[in-house]
Amino acid sequence: MMAGPALSAAEPATVVALGDSLTAGYGLATDQGFVPRLQAWLDAHGADVVVQNAGVSGNTTADGLTRTDWALSPEADAVIVELGGNDFLRGIDPEVSRTNLHAILEKVKALGLPVLLVGIDASGQFGPDYETAFDEMYPALSEEFGTLLEPDFFAALKEGGDLPAAMTRDMQADGIHPNAEGVERIVERIGPRVLELLAQ
Secondary structure, eight states: OOOOOOOOTTSOEEEEEEESHHHHTTTSOGGGSHHHHHHHHHHHTTOOEEEEEEEOTTOOHHHHHHHHHHHSOTTOOEEEEEOOHHHHHTTOOHHHHHHHHHHHHHHHHHTTOOEEEEOOOOOSTTOHHHHHHHHHHHHHHHHHHTOEEESOTTHHHHTTSOHHHHHHHHBOTTSSSBOHHHHHHHHHHHHHHHHHHHHO
């Protein structure tokens, strides 16, 4: 695993959440998005941390790469990378997405910051080869760079196997972004992974 810089006991850790609309909290009230709810979850679990929202709606992995240098503020101690959903929606070649994510992780590694890589589980709308290549890039990159991995941002909503019910209960009308209840379920799953990230 990548070793992060030593933290002062007097200062909270800073986690930068680099992502797209799922990180940014698209379609939700300011206090209902992923980052503020994750912050609340971490506060409730006694973590001395500040989560910075570096999510921009519509961003692809290429957009994320262009923002990486300035998004990683000097006080950053760890990074959540949540990108790829818009690549999939646009049918971008998974090899292109993988190359961009690889470059992002190289930049973060050069700073010595630990990473939680959060993926998206692709559907088969572009064919089985595309789906396989897309889904495999996250674990492959995680292994190469020694990051923590959450393979699917939406995994918490799929638990129990009743996906149609989850879509009605936990998603906004666009079927792409979680609603406030969905965000709470997602945070309950990802929150413990962020505690692992902080432990590094």
